[in-house]
Amino acid sequence: MFSDKIKPDKVDDWTCVYETSIESEARLVQAFLKDQGLTCEVLSKKDSAYTVNFGDLSSLFVYVPADQADDAQSALEEWKEGKIDYEGKDDPDDDEGNGNLNEDEEEEGKGA
Numbered sequence: 580m581f582s583d584k585i586k587p588d589k590v591d592d593w594t595c596v597y598e599t600s601i602e603s604e605a606r607l608v609q610a611f612l613k614d615q616g617l618t619c620e621v622l623s624k625k626d627s628a629y630t631v632n633f634g635d636l637s638s639l640f641v642y643v644p645a646d647q648a649d650d651a652q653s654a655l656e657e658w659k660e661g662k663i664d665y666e667g668k669d670d671p672d673d674d675e676g677n678g679n680l681n682e683d684e685e686e687e688g689k690g691a
Contacts, residue, residue, distance in 0.1 A: 587622070587640040594648035595622075596655060597641035605639040608655070615654045617647050 587595035597608045605621045612619040624638040643651040 587642075590622075590642060592645050593620075593642045594645045594651075595640045595642050596648060596651045599639050599641075600637045602637075602639060605641055608641050611658060612641070612643065612651055612654065615650070617643055617651050617654070619643050619651070 587598065596612075597605070599605050599608075602623075602625075605623075609619045609621050620642050622640045622642060624640070
């Protein structure tokens with residue numbers, strides 16, 4: 580009875596792209612995917628009869644529309660590998676726009 584792992588439901592036109600038993604993790608993934616411009620919902624299979632926050636009694640599944648599943652899985656893989664390209668922060672060595680003055684700007688500031 581309890582030996583079977585809870586599986587994500589088959590939902591028409593939606594695909595499960597992430598599974599966890601930690602609510603904050605599911606919400607973080609949801610926020611990340613939404614930030615990537617994807618539609619995303621979390622389905623909780625948490626058994627409300629128990630106050631258990633781990634294992635199969637608290638399974639959470641992150642779903643995206645089926646037509647966005649490939650994009651979501653690619654984004655999650657890049658996130659896992661640390662290859663995220665945040666807007667305006669393409670090059671961590673780029674000093675432009677980060678408040679640091681280059682040498683010319685420093686000289687101008689000293690003379691003023």
